[in-house]
Amino acid sequence: MSLQKMKFITLIAPKDNMDDILKESLADFEFHAENALETINDAGKLRAFNEQNPYADPIRKLEDAMLAMNIDRNEQVDAKIDSLLNLDEVSELCDSKLAYMKDYETKANEIKAKISETEKNILQLKPLEGTDLQIDEIVNMEFVKRRFGKMPVECFEKYKLYLSDRKNIIFIEALQENGYVWGFYFVPRPNVHEADRLFDTLHFEVMELPSNVTGTAKEAIATLTAEIESLKAELSALENETKEEILKYKDVIIKYYNYLLEKNEIFKLRNVCAQTDVDFYLAGWLPAIDADRFVAQFEDKPYISCTVENPEALKKKGVLAPSKVKNSAIVKPFAFFLDMYGKPTYGEIDPTPFMALTYFILFGIMFGDVGQGAIIFLGGLYFGFKKRMALGKILAYCGISSMIFGYVYGSVFGIEETIIPGFFHPMSRINMTIGLSIVIGIVMIVVVMLLNIINGFKQGDKGKVLFSTSGVCGLIFFICLVIKLGVRDLFLTEIFPEPFAIESAGWVTPLMLIALLLIFLREPLSELVNGEEHWMPKNIGSFIVDNIFELFEVVLSYITNTISYMRVGAFALNHVGMMMVVFILAGGHEDPNWIVVAIGNLFVMALEGLIVGIQVLRLEFYEMFSRFYDGGGKEFTPVLSKK
Amino acid sequence: MFSAKNYGGIVTKTKAIYGKRIKPSDYEALANMKTVPQIAKYIMSHEGYKDAFPETGNKENKTSYIEGKLKAELEKEFMRVLKFANGDDHRLLEAIYTRLEIDEMLYFLRKLVSERTDSYEPRISEAFRQRSKINFNAFKEAKTFQDFMEVIKNSKYYEPLVRFLPVGKFDYTEVENVLSSLYYAEVLKRIEKYAPKNDVAILQDFIGGLVDLTNFFRIIRCKRYHKLDGELIYANLLPLTYKLDKKIIADMVDAPNWNDAYNIIYSTKYKKLFEQAEYEYVEEYLQEFAWDCASKILHGNNATITMPFAYFYAKNIEIKNLTNIIECVRYGVDSKDIKRHLIGIKDGEK
Numbered sequence: 005m006s007l008q009k010m011k012f013i014t015l016i017a018p019k020d021n022m023d024d025i026l027k028e029s030l031a032d033f034e035f036h037a038e039n040a041l042e043t044i045n046d047a048g049k050l051r052a053f054n055e056q057n058p059y060a061d062p063i064r065k066l067e068d069a070m071l072a073m074n075i076d077r078n079e080q081v082d083a084k085i086d087s088l089l090n091l092d093e094v095s096e097l098c099d100s101k102l103a104y105m106k107d108y109e110t111k112a113n114e115i116k117a118k119i120s121e122t123e124k125n126i127l128q129l130k131p132l133e134g135t136d137l138q139i140d141e142i143v144n145m146e147f148v149k150r151r152f153g154k155m156p157v158e159c160f161e162k163y164k165l166y167l168s169d170r171k172n173i174i175f176i177e178a179l180q181e182n183g184y185v186w187g188f189y190f191v192p193r194p195n196v197h198e199a200d201r202l203f204d205t206l207h208f209e210v211m212e213l214p215s216n217v218t219g220t221a222k223e224a225i226a227t228l229t230a231e232i233e234s235l236k237a238e239l240s241a242l243e244n245e246t247k248e249e250i251l252k253y254k255d256v257i258i259k260y261y262n263y264l265l266e267k268n269e270i271f272k273l274r275n276v277c278a279q280t281d282v283d284f285y286l287a288g289w290l291p292a293i294d295a296d297r298f299v300a301q302f303e304d305k306p307y308i309s310c311t312v313e314n315p316e317a318l319k320k321k322g323v324l325a326p327s328k329v330k331n332s333a334i335v336k337p338f339a340f341f342l343d344m345y346g347k348p349t350y351g352e353i354d355p356t357p358f359m360a361l362t363y364f365i366l367f368g369i370m371f372g373d374v375g376q377g378a379i380i381f382l383g384g385l386y387f388g389f390k391k392r393m394a395l396g397k398i399l400a401y402c403g404i405s406s407m408i409f410g411y412v413y414g415s416v417f418g419i420e421e422t423i424i425p426g427f428f429h430p431m432s433r434i435n436m437t438i439g440l441s442i443v444i445g446i447v448m449i450v451v452v453m454l455l456n457i458i459n460g461f462k463q464g465d466k467g468k469v470l471f472s473t474s475g476v477c478g479l480i481f482f483i484c485l486v487i488k489l490g491v492r493d494l495f496l497t498e499i500f501p502e503p504f505a506i507e508s509a510g511w512v513t514p515l516m517l518i519a520l521l522l523i524f525l526r527e528p529l530s531e532l533v534n535g536e537e538h539w540m541p542k543n544i545g546s547f548i549v550d551n552i553f554e555l556f557e558v559v560l561s562y563i564t565n566t567i568s569y570m571r572v573g574a575f576a577l578n579h580v581g582m583m584m585v586v587f588i589l590a591g592g593h594e595d596p597n598w599i600v601v602a603i604g605n606l607f608v609m610a611l612e613g614l615i616v617g618i619q620v621l622r623l624e625f626y627e628m629f630s631r632f633y634d635g636g637g638k639e640f641t642p643v644l645s646k647k
Numbered sequence: 648m649f650s651a652k653n654y655g656g657i658v659t660k661t662k663a664i665y666g667k668r669i670k671p672s673d674y675e676a677l678a679n680m681k682t683v684p685q686i687a688k689y690i691m692s693h694e695g696y697k698d699a700f701p702e703t704g705n706k707e708n709k710t711s712y713i714e715g716k717l718k719a720e721l722e723k724e725f726m727r728v729l730k731f732a733n734g735d736d737h738r739l740l741e742a743i744y745t746r747l748e749i750d751e752m753l754y755f756l757r758k759l760v761s762e763r764t765d766s767y768e769p770r771i772s773e774a775f776r777q778r779s780k781i782n783f784n785a786f787k788e789a790k791t792f793q794d795f796m797e798v799i800k801n802s803k804y805y806e807p808l809v810r811f812l813p814v815g816k817f818d819y820t821e822v823e824n825v826l827s828s829l830y831y832a833e834v835l836k837r838i839e840k841y842a843p844k845n846d847v848a849i850l851q852d853f854i855g856g857l858v859d860l861t862n863f864f865r866i867i868r869c870k871r872y873h874k875l876d877g878e879l880i881y882a883n884l885l886p887l888t889y890k891l892d893k894k895i896i897a898d899m900v901d902a903p904n905w906n907d908a909y910n911i912i913y914s915t916k917y918k919k920l921f922e923q924a925e926y927e928y929v930e931e932y933l934q935e936f937a938w939d940c941a942s943k944i945l946h947g948n949n950a951t952i953t954m955p956f957a958y959f960y961a962k963n964i965e966i967k968n969l970t971n972i973i974e975c976v977r978y979g980v981d982s983k984d985i986k987r988h989l990i991g992i993k994d995g996e997k
Contacts, residue, residue, distance in 0.1 A: 161886030
C-alpha cells in the first residue's frame with residue numbers, strides 16, 4: 005500500500021573476482037544500481053571502467069547463427085554450463101555453423117535454380133509435346149530459327165504495341181512471372197540478325213536447351229521431369245541433413261547464448277561501477293528489509309567491504325532513492341493511471357489507494373445505473389482478464405460503483421424508480437445534487453490538503469507543512485472561506501435547516517486574513533523555518549508585486565477548484581437527462597420501442613461512460629494531485645535479480 | 648448543381664490555392680532579378696509560398712534548399728486538397744501519389760548516379776512518408792542501386808525494376824522510362840475506373856496527350872541527339888499511345904531525319920500547340936500542353952474532380968518555372984532568354 009523503505013549500499017571488493025562477486029551477491033536481491041562515480045563520497049580517487057565488452061561480439065554471432073539456423077532464442081534448455089566458457093570456442097562454433105548454413109543455402113539455391121531452369125526447359129517443349137518432331141530437328145530447323153528466353157513485362161508491352169505485326173517474326177508467350185514474360189520467337193534464318201537486334205533492344209535474355217535433351221518433345225519432357233524429381237530428392241536430402249545438424253547443435257547454442265547473456269548483464273554493471281587499481285565500487289539501493297541479509301553474506305569475506313546508509317544522507321548529495329511501490333491487488337489496476345502522471349517521489353505518499361477509492365466513488369455518483377453498470381462490469385472483466393488490457397480492471401470497478409449508485413438512484417437502464425425504488429433521485433432534487441457535489445469537493449480538497457501536510461512532514465519540509473497553499477495556512481484559509489461564503493445557505497438548507505453558530509463567529513475573518521498573510525509570505529517564511537541563511541527576499545518591491553498577483557491566483561484557485569466539483573452532480577443529472585431523451589425517442593415509458601431503448605443505452609454507455617471516465621481522471625489529476633503530489637520519482641529497476 | 652454539391656469543397660479549396668499562383672507580372676519581376684537571394688526573398692514574401700519557408704537563415708539563399716521547399720509545398724498543397732476528396736475521387740487523385748513517389752525516387756537516383764547520396768534528404772513531408780510503403784528515410788543509408796531496391800522491396804515499383812538489379816545493369820534513363828510507363832498506365836487505369844462519366848474524356852485527353860507528346864519528344868531526342876533509328880527508338884518509348892497511333896509513331900520512327908519526324912506532328916491533333924507557341928526544346932511543348940489543358944480546366948466553370956488534377960499539373964509547372972529562373976539567374980542568363988523558357992506566359996494569362 006505504500007513505498008518500500010530503501011537503504012543505500014556501497015560495495016567495495018577486489019576487481020579480480022568482480023563478475024563472480026557481483027553474480028553471487030546480487031542474485032538473491034533486488035538491487036537498483038546507481039552510478040558509483042556520482043554517488044560515492046571519495047569519487048575523486050575513482051575512475052570509470054573503460055573495458056571493451058568481450059561478450060557483445062560472441063552474443064551477436066550466436067544471434068546470427070540462431071537466425072541462420074532458425075533457432076528460437078527463447079526456447080528453454082535444461083543444460084547448464086559447468087566450467088568457464090572459452091569465448092574463442094564460441095566464436096569458432098558460430099563461424100563454422102554460419103559457414104555450414106551458408107554452404108547449405110548455396111547448395112540449396114543451386115538445386116532450386118536447376119529445378120527452375122529445367123522447368124523452363126519443359127516450358128519450351130510443351131507447345132511441341134503433341135508432335136513427333138525430334139528435338140534436334142526443332143533446334144536445327146533449316147529455314148526457321150527458334151529462340152527461347154525472357155523479357156521484362158514493360159518491354160513485352162512495347163513489343164505488342166509497336167512491333168508485333170512484323171510479318172517475319174512470331175512471338176509466343178509462354179508464362180508471366182516476377183516482372184518477366186517467358187516465350188519463344190520464331191524467325192526465318194535470313195532475318196535472324198534483325199530479330200536478335202530487335203529483341204536485344206527489348207532486353208530479351210536467350211536460354212538454350214541443354215545438349216542432353218534428345219528424342220521427341222514428349223520424351224524430352226519425361227527426361228526433364230525425371231531430372232526435376234531427382235533434384236527435388238537431392239534437395240530434400242540436403243534439407244534433412246541440415247535439420248539434423250541444427251538439432252545436434254541447437255541446445256548447445258541456446259545454452260551458450262543464455263550463459264553469455266547472463267555474463268553480459270553482469271559485465272554491463274561496469275557502466276555504473278567505479279574502480280581503483282585493485283578494487284571495484286558498486287553503489288545502489290536495496291529494500292530496507294533486505295539490507296541486513298545483504299550485509300550478512302559478506303561477514304566471512306573480510307576482503308569485501310559493504311556499507312549501508314539511509315536515504316536522507318544521500319538526499320543531501322542530491323541523490324534520490326527510487327520508488328518501489330507495493331500495492332495490494334485491489335488497487336493495483338489504478339497504478340495504470342498513476343503512471344501517466346508520474347511515479348511517487350521517495351518519501352512521498354503513494355496516492356494509488358486514495359485514487360482508487362475516489363475514482364471508484366466519483367464514477368458511480370456521476371454514472372449511476374444498475375443495468376449499464378452491470379454491462380460495464382462484464383465488459384471490464386472481459387477486457388481485463390481475457391484481453392489483459394490495463395483499463396479492463398478499472399472498468400470492472402467502475403461498473404460495480406455504477407451499480408451501487410444506480411441502486412441509490414433507482415435507475416436500471418434508464419428506467420427510473422420502476423424496477424428499483426431508490427433513495428435519492430437527482431432530477432427531483434437538482435439543487436441538493438449540485439450542493440452535495442460542492443460539499444464533496446470541499447471534503448476532497450480538505451483531505452488532499454491534509455495529505456499534503458503529511459507529505460511535508462515525511463519529507464521534513466516545514467515550509468510546505470505550514471505555509472504552502474495546501475499546507476496548514478492554506479487549510480485554515482480554505483475552511484474560513486467556506487464558512488464565510490455560506491455554503492449551507494446556498495445549497496444545503498434542506499439538510500442543515502439551522503445556520504451554524506460558527507458562521508457568525510467573530511474570529512473567522514481575522515483568522516482568514518492572518519492565514520492569507522502567511523501564505524503571501526510563504527517563500528521567505530519557508531526558507532526561514534527550513535533553516536536557510538538567506539531567507540529574506542533580495543528585491544522586496546519585486547517580491548511584493550509578484551506575490552500580490554500570485555495570491556490573487558491562489559485565492560481564485562480555492563474557489564475554482566471547489567466549483568470544479570459541480571461536474572459530479574451535473575453528470576448525475578446529465579445521465580438522467582440523456583436517458584429521458586432515449587425514452588422520448590423510443591416513444592415513452594409506457595410502450596417503448598425496445599430496439600431504440602437498447603441502442604440508446606449502448607450510445608449513452610459508450611459516450612457518457614467515456615466522458616465521465618475522463619472527467620473523473622481530470623478531477624484526480626488537476627483538483628487533487630496538484631495539491632499534494634509531485635510524481636517526480638524514479639522507478640526502482642533491479643539488476644540481475646532472480647527473484 | 649449535383650456536381651457543385653459533390654465537389655464544392657474540393658473545388659473551392661483548389662481555386663483558393665490556385666488564386667495565390669505566380670502571375671506573369673511576378674515572372675517578369677523575377678526574370679529581371681540579378682541574384683538568387685533576391686529571388687528567394689521575392690518568393691518567400693509571395694502569398695502562395697510564404698508558408699513554405701518557415702525558417703530563416705543563410706540556407707534560404709541556397710538553390711537546393713529553395714527547390715526542395717518549393718517541391719515540398721506542392722506535395723503539401725496536394726495533401727490539403729486530397730482531404731476534401733472521398734471514395735472514388737480519392738482513389739482517382741491517389742494516382743498523384745504515385746507521381747510524387749516516383750519523383751522522389753528519381754530525385755534519389757539522380758543523387759546516386761552523381762555519387763552524392765550523402766546529401767540526400769527526403770523532400771516530401773513526414774505525413775506523406777507515413778502513407779507510403781517506401782521508407783524514404785532509408786534512402787539516406789543507400790549507397791548502391793541494390794540498396795535502393797532493398798528499400799523499395801515491398802512497393803509496386805520493385806517488380807518492374809527488378810531486371811536492373813544485377814550489378815552494372817542500372818541505367819537511369821531506362822529506369823525513368825519504366826517508372827513513367829508505370830505512372831501513365833496507372834493513372835489512365837484509374838481515370839477509366841474511378842473518374843465520373845463526364846470527366847473521363849477530359850482527363851483522358853489530358854493524360855493521353857502527355858503520353859503522346861512524351862513519345863514524340865523521345866523519338867525526336869533519339870533521332871536528333873542519339874542518332875538512333877528503327878527498333879532502338881521503340882525501346883525508348885512508353886508502351887502506351889493515345890491519339891498518335893501506331894502508324895504515326897512508325898512514320899516518325901522511320902522518317903529519314905529528325906526534321907522530317909518533327910514535321911509529322913503538324914499533321915496530328917497537336918498541330919495547334921506547335922503552331923501557337925515557339926520553344927527551343929521539344930520537351931517544353933509537353934509542359935506547354937500540360938499548362939494549356941490545366942489552365943483551361945481551372946478557368947472553366949465546371950466544378951468537377953478534374954480541377955484538383957489540373958491544379959497539380961499547373962503547380963508543378965509553376966515550380967519548374969521558378970526553378971528554371973533560379974538556375975538561369977545563377978548562371979547569369981539574360982532576362983529575355985529566361986522568359987523564353989518559361990511555360991504558360993507566352994500569350995499572357997490564360
